[in-house]
Amino acid sequence: AQTVTQSQPEMSVQEAETVTLSCTYDTSESDYYLFWYKQPPSRQMILVIRQEAYKQQNATENRFSVNFQKAAKSFSLKISDSQLGDAAMYFCAYSRAYNTDKLIFGTGTRLQVFP
Amino acid sequence: NAGVMQNPRHLVRRRGQEARLRCSPMKGHSHVYWYRQLPEEGLKFMVYLQKENIIDESGMPKERFSAEFPKEGPSILRIQQVVRGDSAAYFCASSLTGAYNEQFFGPGTRLTVL
Numbered sequence: 001a002q003t004v005t006q007s008q009p010e011m012s013v014q015e016a017e018t019v020t021l022s023c024t025y026d027t028s029e030s031d032y033y034l035f036w037y038k039q040p041p042s043r044q045m046i047l048v049i050r051q052e053a054y055k056q057q058n059a060t061e062n063r064f065s066v067n068f069q070k071a072a073k074s075f076s077l078k079i080s081d082s083q084l085g086d087a088a089m090y091f092c093a094y095s096r097a098y099n100t101d102k103l104i105f106g107t108g109t110r111l112q113v114f115p
Numbered sequence: 116n117a118g119v120m121q122n123p124r125h126l127v128r129r130r131g132q133e134a135r136l137r138c139s140p141m142k143g144h145s146h147v148y149w150y151r152q153l154p155e156e157g158l159k160f161m162v163y164l165q166k167e168n169i170i171d172e173s174g175m176p177k178e179r180f181s182a183e184f185p186k187e188g189p190s191i192l193r194i195q196q197v198v199r200g201d202s203a204a205y206f207c208a209s210s211l212t213g214a215y216n217e218q219f220f221g222p223g224t225r226l227t228v229l
Contacts, residue, residue, distance in 0.1 A: 033216055043204060045158075045220035052215065091157055095216050100146045102171060103208075103218060105157040 006106035023092030031097040040088040119221035136192040140209030152204040
């Protein structure tokens with residue numbers, strides 16, 4: 001069975017600094033998708049970034065980038081130039097590489113951003 | 116284009132009552148997923164539906180829970196005879212066919228069982 005592990009329950013960063021959130025996963029599939037979702041206090045789940053496992057290039061979306069290490073089954077999220085609005089729960093998620101499939105989530109990392 | 120809509124946003128039930136949670140997917144989306152988030156935990160998959168079909172219900176509790184996505188109208192998650200342990204946030208997500216499994220989430224329904 002596939003599993004997703006986030007070993008950092010809480011992280012903190014100062015405004016304008018960079019922070020990295022860790023995620024590891026376990027799967028026997030060779031192709032799959034990985035996601036980072038943000039959940040602010042409003043509880044709305046917002047997709048931050050997506051990575052397709054067959055792509056070697058790390059995904060980037062503005063200040064958000066990932067470090068995808070397929071052999072190590074690691075998928076970390078780097079937030080550059082942190083802003084107060086980045087404060088939220090961040091969830092790593094996995095799905096098989098189907099067009100539609102359930103998402104398997106980690107337990108989340110709570111990110112605090114200090115001015 | 117309106118996002119995924121869920122109602123009610125908050126629902127309070129007494130033990131033994133029924134809870135009905137509704138989800139309207141984004142326009143053009145034919146795939147609906149339900150997830151449950153217990154306090155201080157991540158989201159757990161419950162069920163995946165397409166119009167008039169349950170595709171994967173591997174995360175649904177065997178008793179008291181059911182889901183449907185009729186040809187017309189919203190998807191419904193129904194919980195019969197609620198217990199305190201059902202208190203959670205229930206999220207619905209929808210996706211398009213052929214969209215690399217990109218799921219868009221609704222704002223959730225927070226169910227409180229007294």
